[in-house]
Amino acid sequence: MTCTIGQMAALLGLEYQGDGARRLERVSKLETADEVSLVFLGSDERGILRTGRIQAACVLLPRLLAPPGTNAIFSEQPKLDFARAAAHLHPRPASRGTKHSTACVAPGATIDESVELGPLVVVENGARIGKGSILRAGVVIGEGCCLGRECILHPGVVLYPGVQVGDRVILHAGVVAGCDGFGYVFDGNSQWKFPQVGAVVIEDDVEIGSNTTIDRGSLGTTRIGAGSKIDNLVQIAHNVEIGKNVIIAAQTGISGSTIIEDNAVIGGQVGFGDHARVQRGAVIGSKAGVLPGKIVRSGDVYWGIPVRPLREYKRLNALFGRLPEMKAELDQLKKEIAVLHAAIRGSRPESK
Amino acid sequence: MTCTIGQMAALLGLEYQGDGARRLERVSKLETADEVSLVFLGSDERGILRTGRIQAACVLLPRLLAPPGTNAIFSEQPKLDFARAAAHLHPRPASRGTKHSTACVAPGATIDESVELGPLVVVENGARIGKGSILRAGVVIGEGCCLGRECILHPGVVLYPGVQVGDRVILHAGVVAGCDGFGYVFDGNSQWKFPQVGAVVIEDDVEIGSNTTIDRGSLGTTRIGAGSKIDNLVQIAHNVEIGKNVIIAAQTGISGSTIIEDNAVIGGQVGFGDHARVQRGAVIGSKAGVLPGKIVRSGDVYWGIPVRPLREYKRLNALFGRLPEMKAELDQLKKEIAVLHAAIRGSRPESK
């Protein structure tokens, strides 16, 4: 959805300099920008201002950095405003309202006429799909699922029966939600399956990455809070509760009944034991490990296995790297003490 | 499948108190139980007995804890008996024997008439599917695969050619079994694929979580033993042998030719080098790393990278956390020794 520089500045609520009538068609990165590109100047890229080779139609950057004669929209947070601009220039696809002839819709499903169904979509009985949602090729919606408005489900997404999804949710290819959680009780001879008959609720504006798996509650509910964003290949176990606007990077795994409160930021490949709790806004670095039952407090960054506050982790890690020196010092001290013993005894250290 | 409290107690082989004619329709957790719910009292939940607010139709708990006047089935292992009860109240779905009109079955496939085929299922030539199995939407069964009775394959499961699956196996959505293992030989110029022409055998009563991948043997067989349970997003490499009743939590990866013996329990995000062996019943904690060729002995719990017995790991980890104190002590000792040297020399320590 193209617009002029002037229109874009108005949309963003920002001021600009230069040719306000110049047309913007897309966002680009600096290196590949052309005469219809909007770019932004990241904090690492200021060097380009000296060389003066910005090819874009317009650049988003702080007013004080704007080179005279350049088309520029002034922003003190250019990356954020670039993302806002991109939402206008590259809007989410809108449903075409078409139903591919190969889509298999059970007679008891309720699908708004504005919904787009791709080839080979399967919608089972009792499922309901809200206005403007798009189901791409091969999506499977289980019995009794409920999707809100303007969702996009990419190819091969599978919702087990009864999964509830809010509005504007994006599920990338291969996401599985509502599968059985992992719980067994051993009787000494064989494993009995603990019941996995709970619910999954995915709230508004959630986005979930490809091949991520979300188990249904065992007896309760697994919940992904509004606005949270989950990357690819993440595992969310039964009864987990994710708050609002939480960020979870790829390949992280969250064990049963763990709670991640609002605005927490979780790195990649993090592992959570069960019944842990991450308090509001806490940040956990990649590859960290959170023990079962652990409470990770607000207001800090955590790292390591098991997690520690980042400053502590860094100090410990530095000392770990100095273990050889510590060992050498210890050996040296032992020698010196032997010398001292000998000196006091008025004799040479005993050979050992 | 509903029943009365009396019938349930008989089924479990347990005694009860209260209204034996009361009807049970489902299992629930304590907080959401209603007048047709069976609940159990976990060891963490005994506090509720004092407040006396169990809303369920019946509670499974040790006889000594049963409040007078409450409908209760007496169990010394309430979680296990709850799982057994759930298997009755929430039985596995039974095949309806229907074949969706969009299922693509090759003429040379052999499918029992009692099998249920969902929409868009694909069964290739030479495949055989046993009585009462259910293949949900979009499942793909490769040439020559052989499935036993009463299996459930959830949407999007893919079996490459020749995979053998026993009876009552459950494969969750997106499971891939029989894909090529990962082996190449570099000739200095390009990578030659080591042949991946072996087999996959999944024995009876195995359950495998969503998007888990199981490679076929390179020249031999990858085997998942009877009764083993594997969580989501697990990677099982070529020639791995998993014994019986093994538990493997999410996102664990097992490299080629590693052996996990019967009854072992493996946490989440564990990594195994190739040709390792976990002996019968050993327990490995989450995020652990097992070196190639390592033997993990029976009778203990292991943790860490590389794995160590848990007691040793805990001790080392505690000392790791005390490195700053150790460093400070070492520095203090150095000073004291300088003082001692000086005292012996009858002079002040040399300035350095």
Next chain:
Amino acid sequence: MTCTIGQMAALLGLEYQGDGARRLERVSKLETADEVSLVFLGSDERGILRTGRIQAACVLLPRLLAPPGTNAIFSEQPKLDFARAAAHLHPRPASRGTKHSTACVAPGATIDESVELGPLVVVENGARIGKGSILRAGVVIGEGCCLGRECILHPGVVLYPGVQVGDRVILHAGVVAGCDGFGYVFDGNSQWKFPQVGAVVIEDDVEIGSNTTIDRGSLGTTRIGAGSKIDNLVQIAHNVEIGKNVIIAAQTGISGSTIIEDNAVIGGQVGFGDHARVQRGAVIGSKAGVLPGKIVRSGDVYWGIPVRPLREYKRLNALFGRLPEMKAELDQLKKEIAVLHAAIRGSRPESK
């Protein structure tokens, strides 16, 4: 594709002894070889030469080890030559040129007549598929994708719009390429999606394992270089550049804009921060962690979190295991120093 021992030796450019007219039908491992099997003698398996029980039609092994009277092809690198032989005996499947009646091909797609389309394949508008490629059941090719010749896409592969794939590429079941990368900017209230409008290029002879995910570039390109091999359940983030002939084992995750240069070898469950760089040919052990921005130098093997050269890592890890002894020594030294102080003062150590 069978051949005689003599033909195989000629094909490999090697000499042989024994019955050159003997027919070879398959590769096998030593234990299960039969009268039409070609086997190789790995360095671990030389013991079998003493027991003399090789049942195979022919064995690949160093000339000096060949038992007289055995059919043998002489190779100083038997595993490599075995892989080369396997490529002849078990060639990649060739396209049958068939189009299953259930395949959904958009009118604007260009598919060579030699292409094989399995059941329920979806090819969207503007996509092009080169000669001899095979798309198995349920593959989804997005708008404008371009595939080269003789590719094999296993069931359920999903290519988002615009993904470019070279020749002879193998994508295993459930691979997702071209999905949105993971980038958001928080405005204090909600997460704005950073644009994910870049490209994905997968070059010739790449093989990618099941359920692996490859994000499209945000503004640039995510690239997998020619001849690289990627295992199952790997995550490749936006703008990552993988060089040529790189090996990446299962469950590894690579964050945005990281570069892995040619011939690098990456173990399983490794995690890379963003903007890291692995130089040509470097080797990184399983479960390692590479910090954002880190440069991993050529010519060494790396291990640990964060990565260190293997020798250093081993030394540190050994010292870590000796922390209890170090602590005990430190305590002992403290005592001895107290004794020395006392001796010098001519008095007993003060009680503390």
